[in-house]
Amino acid sequence: MKFSLRWLQQIVDLKGIAFSILLEKLTISGFEIENIVHNSSANDTLFDLTTTANRQDVLSVIGLAREISCLVNRPLIYKFYNHSIFTHIDCLNLSDCNISLLDLSLVQMNYLYNNVSPLWLQYYLSNYGIESSNLLIDISEYIYLKWGQSIQILDKNKISTLPLHYSLFSLQKINSNLLSSQNIQLEVLKYDGLILSTIGFYTNPSVQCDILTNSIIIFGQVCNKKYIKNMQKQLNFSTNLSKKCLKSGSRSDFLNAIYEAVQLVGSFGFAILGKFYGYNKSYDIPKTIILERRRIHSILGSVRVGLYSYLTVKEIISLLKSLNFVVIYDDLKNTFKIQVPINRQGDVKRPIDIIEEIGRVYGFNKFLSKLPDIRKNRMFAYNLFIDRIFKVRYLLRHLGLSEVQNYSLHNNTIPYNTTEVTIFNPLVQDQSYLRSSLIGQLIINQQYNLRQGNKNVAIFEIGKIFKLNSSSIRLNTICSSYESLSVAGLIANSAFLRQSWSEKPQPLSWFHAKGLIEELLDKLEVIAIWKTVNNLNESSLFFNVIKLLKINRTAIIYNMNNQEIGIFGQLSHYYGAFTYIFEFDFMKLMASVKSYNHINSIIHPYSSYPSVTRDISLTLKNFSSIYAIKEQIYSFNNSLIESVEVFNHYKNSYSNFYSVGLRVIYRANNRTLNYDDLNRIDKEIENLLNKYKSC
Numbered sequence: 255m256k257f258s259l260r261w262l263q264q265i266v267d268l269k270g271i272a273f274s275i276l277l278e279k280l281t282i283s284g285f286e287i288e289n290i291v292h293n294s295s296a297n298d299t300l301f302d303l304t305t306t307a308n309r310q311d312v313l314s315v316i317g318l319a320r321e322i323s324c325l326v327n328r329p330l331i332y333k334f335y336n337h338s339i340f341t342h343i344d345c346l347n348l349s350d351c352n353i354s355l356l357d358l359s360l361v362q363m364n365y366l367y368n369n370v371s372p373l374w375l376q377y378y379l380s381n382y383g384i385e386s387s388n389l390l391i392d393i394s395e396y397i398y399l400k401w402g403q404s405i406q407i408l409d410k411n412k413i414s415t416l417p418l419h420y421s422l423f424s425l426q427k428i429n430s431n432l433l434s435s436q437n438i439q440l441e442v443l444k445y446d447g448l449i450l451s452t453i454g455f456y457t458n459p460s461v462q463c464d465i466l467t468n469s470i471i472i473f474g475q476v477c478n479k480k481y482i483k484n485m486q487k488q489l490n491f492s493t494n495l496s497k498k499c500l501k502s503g504s505r506s507d508f509l510n511a512i513y514e515a516v517q518l519v520g521s522f523g524f525a526i527l528g529k530f531y532g533y534n535k536s537y538d539i540p541k542t543i544i545l546e547r548r549r550i551h552s553i554l555g556s557v558r559v560g561l562y563s564y565l566t567v568k569e570i571i572s573l574l575k576s577l578n579f580v581v582i583y584d585d586l587k588n589t590f591k592i593q594v595p596i597n598r599q600g601d602v603k604r605p606i607d608i609i610e611e612i613g614r615v616y617g618f619n620k621f622l623s624k625l626p627d628i629r630k631n632r633m634f635a636y637n638l639f640i641d642r643i644f645k646v647r648y649l650l651r652h653l654g655l656s657e658v659q660n661y662s663l664h665n666n667t668i669p670y671n672t673t674e675v676t677i678f679n680p681l682v683q684d685q686s687y688l689r690s691s692l693i694g695q696l697i698i699n700q701q702y703n704l705r706q707g708n709k710n711v712a713i714f715e716i717g718k719i720f721k722l723n724s725s726s727i728r729l730n731t732i733c734s735s736y737e738s739l740s741v742a743g744l745i746a747n748s749a750f751l752r753q754s755w756s757e758k759p760q761p762l763s764w765f766h767a768k769g770l771i772e773e774l775l776d777k778l779e780v781i782a783i784w785k786t787v788n789n790l791n792e793s794s795l796f797f798n799v800i801k802l803l804k805i806n807r808t809a810i811i812y813n814m815n816n817q818e819i820g821i822f823g824q825l826s827h828y829y830g831a832f833t834y835i836f837e838f839d840f841m842k843l844m845a846s847v848k849s850y851n852h853i854n855s856i857i858h859p860y861s862s863y864p865s866v867t868r869d870i871s872l873t874l875k876n877f878s879s880i881y882a883i884k885e886q887i888y889s890f891n892n893s894l895i896e897s898v899e900v901f902n903h904y905k906n907s908y909s910n911f912y913s914v915g916l917r918v919i920y921r922a923n924n925r926t927l928n929y930d931d932l933n934r935i936d937k938e939i940e941n942l943l944n945k946y947k948s949c
Contacts, residue, residue, distance in 0.1 A: 288926065288928065359509075362471050365468060410469040542591060579595060674689070689719055690798065691719055696744040696835065697744065712746075782812065785810050786808075887918060900914060
């Protein structure tokens with residue numbers, strides 16, 4: 255719907271607020287702004303605004319002004335009249351059992367003198383593409399644009415030349431004669447047997463005003479939208495009046511709309527106010543929603559850095575009151591009890607709707623959308639390291655291994671181990687060395703399980719090891735030591751698999767065990783090189799461990815930089831048959847991780863606006879290239895083209911031509927495509943078809 259900035263400025267205080275800021279706030283709040291036109295001669299700006307189906311209350315000038323008032327925190331400067339319209343109202347005796355009407359007003363005005371619209375009224379209507387007819391029709395259109403309320407003006411003398419009496423007005427049901435079906439009943443408003451209006455669909459043309467009209471009845475109605483939709487479905491058609499009723503604004507604005515219509519007719523038509531006849535159905539009980547404070551914080555997040563990082567109770571109450579919500583806060587339960595105003599009961603029904611309104615009015619862009627930068631507290635490197643440990647632990651568990659933990663102090667379990675650090679004053683003899691490998695204690699764990707009758711063992715450990723520097727050992731100098739993190743595992747399974755159910759289960763083979771380690775490396779994204787071992791001195795990291803393994807069943811694992819990172823092999827029969835171990839230097843293993851992407855992906859921002867699809871069928875010569883056609887379409891210099899794809903290709907071997915179907919998708923990143931865009935698209939496609947039609 256089109257809106258005038260100048261008109262809005264007469265209702266809400268927008269002094270000092272740039273139009274660009276206003277557009278930004280409306281866009282963030284979920285409204286779509288298009289077709290902005292600046293009229294320098296009238297010092298006005300026009301724009302189109304679209305919204306979702308549940309916010310029809312905004313598609314009137316007053317409705318949008320209320321919304322802007324909340325978003326920019328500025329007061330409305332327009333005076334509303336809710337309680338002082340008329341001193342005397344004759345209540346129409348209409349049954350509350352009717353299903354079509356919620357409110358009805360009939361205002362009589364006499365001695366109409368002028369029927370020419372003022373220039374300002376003609377200007378406002380022209381902005382909406384409405385040509386001025388006469389004062390009464392223009393006022394009816396003006397009231398609908400401003401208030402979203404349907405107002406018709408009838409000729410009183412065509413209804414009755416005698417004074418009207420409220421007891422003669424009645425609401426009745428009649429069979430529809432608009433279609434051949436006779437079992438559809440519509441509700442009509444009558445006066446002394448004369449049908450004035452079929453509620454929500456049309457007004458009797460015989461009582462319409464003309465140039466001789468001097469006594470009028472301003473007829474306003476608020477219809478039950480469910481009734482209108484149901485009747486449209488049964489009748490299978492709609493009218494301009496029914497469409498207006500479905501798009502009507504807030505019911506609470508109805509009396510204000512009637513009042514302004516009376517004021518305009520009195521001011522510019524010089525008419526005198528007569529009697530007022532009214533009917534209104536009681537309002538529904540206001541809806542109350544209970545909302546927890548912590549839920550607001552968990553969904554919207556923080557708005558500032560510091561002690562009060564979330565919206566305070568005072569701020570939340572202020573935001574909701576600006577939307578005319580009635581709010582009570584319970585300090586004991588930390589909950590808000592919120593009463594929804596009448597004009598918002600159609601779209602605010604759940605606690606999440608309230609939270610959306612809080613974020614929308616406060617501004618979604620003001621909430622912190624980035625996670626705190628943990629580098630500031632120097633914990634980033636540590637957290638990354640811990641995450642890697644957890645990842646390796648998770649993968650090994652996923653492969654079926656159980657985690658164990660052993661002491662760093664132990665007896666020398668590996669014979670002739672010259673790299674282990676000796677404790678000079680051990681408390682007990684069994685704790686006189688710092689371990690230089692995790693394998694020795696894993697073997698002890700396995701031997702203990704064998705004594706308990708557990709033949710199948712799959713365990714791993716992540717822990718620190720301690721070694722003497724090899725240079726100090728060779729030079730016989732004072733030995734210095736170092737510590738590093740290692741990950742090691744032991745796998746023994748005498749009944750790993752069977753070829754068929756009739757055969758005995760086979761033990762874990764070297765290749766199966768190697769496959770488990772390869773799966774671990776693959777999931778870590780480590781590209782490893784496996785090399786065989788010919789003698790005990792080939793490994794610089796694990797040469798003491800090699801003494802426990804079968805040389806012909808052992809492999810040293812290198813990374814792509816030819817740096818040793820681990821070892822894998824089968825233990826000698828002294829420690830049990832079909833037992834395999836592995837050990838990696840954890841830091842070198844993690845340094846060998848090279849994230850690779852097997853898909854050459856490019857990230858593009860996607861559009862949340864709908865697309866337009868055009869399917870084109872072309873007949874081309876055999877030597878013509880489909881790719882050339884696609885390139886030609888892309889060369890249209892149309893930034894709206896999102897993709898061009900071939901969805902059908904048919905070739906007849908007996909013909910010099912072939913047929914191809916192309917699907918062109920158009921989409922904009924910042925708006926919905928309008929009629930001008932569609933016309934341009936259709937013109938481009940037509941030119942393309944004409945070019946290849948001649949071929």
